[in-house]
Amino acid sequence: MTHAPEPSGSTSPVDPLETPSFGDRLGRAFDLRGPVCVGIDPHAWLLRDWGLPDTAAGAESFGRQVVAAAAGQVGLVKPQVAFYERFGSAGYVALERVLTDARAAGLLSIADVKRGDLGTSAEAYGQAWLSPGSALEVDAMTVNAYMGVGSLEPVFALAGQTGKGLFLLAATSNPEAAAFQRAVVAEGTQAGHTVAGAVFDAVSARNARNGVGSTGSIGSFGVVLGATLDLATFGIDLAEAPARGLTPILAPGFGHQGAQVSDLRNLYGGYAQGVIVSESRSVLSAGPDRIRQAIARRVVEAGAARG
């Protein structure tokens, strides 16, 4: 019996040699605009405060206004997909328009979608978010490795081919994650390491292998390490960064969740130059008329903290 070929969706072929890597684009964004990433999280209460309906149209207007305010000030935005998904297909159409605006404004977008599965299912998630020309195309997506880092192999491969990035959840900012993410791996090459440490090491090893670029180059594969945490207690040592292939860190937890941007260097040590400082509610709650100024303040704070 022959199998039908996997559908490739509305994607176009890419030449990996012609595609600058996500790590390179991220490095450029850091140099040009600093490390701040504005989260796009259209909570129902925020839509109300912004004078918008709690509908897909409201979430679209909200997202597009946030993108307009972020454009030219920061290098990155991070839409929280859950807040669009709650409106079903209309929410996805809204998100597609927000992403189109972000791309047109020269912003790198990270879909906070936290996908994870195995084999061809994992690959299909990757195709949805990382394939050039797909409706939901972004620069990077968040993924979870709780089916094993190896389960994400097809997504790593696709991201490598298309010049996209991945951020694997390693130590997340929510307090209830610690017991789980500090658990110890039972067997294999990572035996004895914490789950968080094993994810961090696996991602770092990939960046080290790919990090043949210049000193200070940034890898395309990153981890999520919450800013609310004492990362040493998760078995993660950030004291010394590698000379090339620095693993980027997506760092939620600043602002509303309590972490201070001024602590950037204490929190992330030798990796501070690769940290994406992500804030959502603390910026978005400024409202449509003051969000530009709120973002500008974060840019100054983060620039000073990063040095």
Ligand SMILES: O=c1ccn([C@@H]2O[C@H](COP(=O)(O)O)[C@@H](O)[C@H]2O)c(=O)[nH]1
């Ligand atoms: O460890 C994690 C991973 C993801 N998030 C997401 O980031 C934002 C945080 O929003 P704030 O309003 O700045 O607290 C939100 O979309 C989370 O789902 C996280 O908080 N922690």
